[in-house]
Amino acid sequence: MKKLKDILYKVSIDAVRGSTSIDISDIVFDSRKITPNCVFIAQKGTISNGHDYIEKAIENGATAIVYEDDPAVFSDHVTYIKVADANKALAFIAANFYDNPSEKLSLVGVTGTNGKTTIATLLHQLFTKAGYKVGLLSTVKIVIGNDAYTATHTTPDSISINNYLNQMVQAGCSYCFMEVSSHGIAQKRTDALVFKGGIFTNLSHDHLDYHKTFAEYRNVKKSFFDSLPKTAFAISNADDKNGAFMLQNCDAKKTMYSIQNVADVNGKIIESQFNGMLLNINNQEVWVQLIGKFNASNLLAIYATALELGLSKEEVLVHLSTLQSVSGRFQFIVSKTKITAIVDYAHTPDALENVLKTIAEIRTFNEQLFTVVGCGGNRDKEKRPVMARIATENSDTVILTSDNPRNEDPFEILKEMEAGVEAQNTNKYLTIEDRHQAIKTACKMAKEGDIILIAGKGHEDYQEIKGVKHHFNDLEEVINFLNEFNK
Ligand SMILES: CC(=O)N[C@H]1[C@@H](OP(=O)(O)OP(=O)(O)OC[C@H]2O[C@@H](n3ccc(=O)[nH]c3=O)[C@H](O)[C@@H]2O)O[C@H](CO)[C@@H](O)[C@@H]1O[C@H](C)C(=O)N[C@@H](C)C(=O)N[C@H](CCC(=O)O)C(=O)O
């Protein structure tokens, strides 16, 4: 229980009606989840408007309402708090309700189009190896000390974030590494958190279904760095076109990293194989078990972050060499007949191109490269032709298939992908809507020594069709077929 007035600390309030000395048992933004004596926050969403559910919330037991637009009638036994921005108010109310847990550990946020999960997860691995209890909020999982849970969001809502952070504090965690998505920033889910540091990876075409323009997407990401205090650090990628922009007018201590230019933290790939690469970081060599330029870049961000958080260079280098690839991110198996099957979460043009370039850096070109790829339904349509073009330009054979068609007709999505294949490459692809059959076909066609890339789903264990998530895992599928064909 908390007094309403205590959880309103730092909330910008326009008007109060009723007593703020009442006890509040919980914070809720969904009228279907009301508990007795909770405060209901009415949010304006993309589908519904929480203000339409205020009466329902009161009927179900809410005793305080935080809202933007006056309701038609006010109930006498309820306290009303009028605010200009309910999402922002929710962020502060949630932080206060859980006693501002972000102030009690070192919280680092990772943002950018690609690499958030990889960096947050590897930082979690690194600091755990360094002997600390660590929390993780990522797209793949939530880790609180020794316990792990499946995640539903990249950046959860502010109530969940503060609840998780509070549990991390209770479990004795000293650090938490979290992914900060552009949706999370735009919806102010991270607004009341005190960050010790922020990391920018890169920015490319994504989520324009939500943000509408690239400029808006970019500005939303930048606002995360604008909000960092002087006491925090900000680490950015000098190799990305938007790397310097992200830190413009940012008060935090700035560090730039680069694998191409001169920066505070420099890295070079000296040698690369399928099972790892030799890196030179600020004139010290280290063998790491990850590959690809993008992972070299991720490791520089991790190195810079670990130094900012107080680890010594020597300690960081030792731990870097032990880090293992993240589930569904360039995860590979080698079959009996030396077919290499790679499962990767690449579901943006940029990520797909990076994965294919990484394969090109390592392959001998005596073998064939098969790429199985699709694009999600009810999401950014513009990337569909682009991803098909990238796949056909960088592979010997491409199988276009479904990837979470959701409520769209999968064949229509595939038509949009096919439209992107350049005329000279049209003989390079086949379209097999059923992802199971697509992977089967790639496994059947592949010969000794060939490479199969299955892109888009990574760690996911479902295929989402018309609101139903059917079990589906790319790694399981490819292993089964390679075994079935005795390859
Ligand atoms: C597009 C988007 O971000 N949507 C988020 C948004 O939902 P919305 O605007 O559709 O909400 P709405 O359904 O219109 O409802 C508005 C309000 O009315 C309330 N309501 C609604 C119905 C009702 O009966 N009673 C009631 O009180 C809702 O609880 C809500 O507060 O606000 C909700 C409450 O905060 C979020 O749960 C929801 O995330 C949905 C689940 C989602 O899928 N978001 C994705 C796109 C997302 O956030 N993804 C990013 C990562 C993306 C990436 O990098 O790939 C993430 O951080 O996970």
Ligand SMILES: Nc1ncnc2c1ncn2[C@@H]1O[C@H](COP(=O)(O)OP(=O)(O)OP(=O)(O)O)[C@@H](O)[C@H]1O
């Ligand atoms: N720094 C990077 N630059 C480009 N691609 C990357 C980078 N790091 C990882 N990738 C690739 O991008 C894809 C997504 O990686 P990751 O899950 O780490 O990113 P993310 O930002 O968390 O994405 P999402 O929010 O969609 O989960 C994978 O294909 C991965 O191999």
